[in-house]
Amino acid sequence: MAEKTKRSQIYAALMLAFAVAFATAGCGAADAGAGTAPTADVLASVVKDDAIAALLPEATRQAGVVKFASSVGSVPPAAFYAEDNKTLQGVDIEIAAAVGQVLGVRIDREIASFEAILPALASGKYEVGTGNFGVTEARKKTIDFVTYINDGQGFAVRKDDTRLKEVKDLTQLCGLKVGTGAGTTFEATLEREKHVCPDAGRPEYQVLSFSDNAAVFLGLQQQHIDVIMGTINGLRHAAAGQPNLAFLNEFKRLDVGFAFKKGSPLAPAFQGAVNKLIKDGTYQRVLAKWGTGDSAIPESRISPPEHP
Structure with missing residues (x-):
């Protein structure tokens, strides 16, 4: 119950910060630096078969x-x-x-x-x-x-955080706060394998799951979260547009x-x-x-x- 309460408090704090960022900057922190989306019409030739x-x-x-x-x-x-x-x-x-x-x-x-x-x-x-x-x-x-x-599944961190270079084994997350999307394969993987840290005699990692991707990215930048687990393509794209975000590696396709x-x-x-x-x-x-x-x-x- 204590962990659930703490998670709710972190989520509420992140949503408040996100709302302030949106109001003052005109965009969400998760969208910062995303750039202009491509506009080419690539479906014009598609017809019914x-x-x-x-x-x-x-x-x-x-x-x-x-x-x-x-x-x-x-x-x-x-x-x-x-x-x-x-x-x-x-x-x-x-x-x-x-x-x-x-x-x-x-x-x-x-x-x-x-x-x-x-x-x-x-x-x-x-x-x-x-x-x-x-x-x-x-x-x-x-x-x-x-x-x-x-x-598939990948990881990203702040560029100024040098604790992780890549994640090949979940024991590398021991003692860290991992942010991810609610109901995803990432959340399922992290929760299922949570035992690996105690099994290795190390502190358990904490899983913080959110329905809003913006909260995950904002939590990382505000250091409420240490590492993000998300889609390979999504994290790569975000890292290309956000100046203090680094894509680490693919974990599983x-x-x-x-x-x-x-x-x-x-x-x-x-x-x-x-x-x-x-x-x-x-x-x-x-x-x-x-x-x-x-x-x-x-x-x-x-x-x-x-x-x-």
Whole structure:
């Protein structure tokens, strides 16, 4: 209970600081230095493919719409708001839009918190979820995935903090405060492996999980957090734009995919659409636009094995 109370106090302090920073500077600390987002239209040539659209269930073809739930962060490149705080952009957004064009359906998107999306898919509230969801064996018990990028887990620190050069083993985090996103594979990994420090006779690391990415980055800069665990692409992009942030290293690669309720009849159509985009070059253009070309996959698969 004491740890939960302390975590709540830290979160409240970070949110207050973030609000002040936003009001006085006109932007959040997590967005500082992010630069102007690319504007090239890489989807103009994408048209409906009748053969792939025929893989959709009849009811979906008739309705012409698919209900999405999307998690939107505060930093590029996966899914984030443009400067108008209304327009969605990023890799997740454009890949989904291109898939919709191939299938000839409209995406009806509702913004939802990352940790709420997968349970809502299982209950039938939404048909598809996006949020840089990594494919894991645990998630595959209730969720099907159609892969569209290879991302994964990485670490970042303040540039002026020299305690860590890279993280290859979680015992290197012993005694530190680790910030990450709530409901993520990062949080699950950190909590599951928390025993490694006591097992080694060393002080346990503390996991601070937040629903808002801005709080994680702000907590790091204000030294409430010692190290961040997050997506490889997200941390690399943030480090390129934030002057006192350093990307350390990749920890584990994970395939990322559209998420569906187990056994969803939509999955084969989405797989076909992604593979069509890979074949015609649209996929590569989207990834190049957002600087994530090294995360390209050769083909989309349905619920492949988790990377070791």
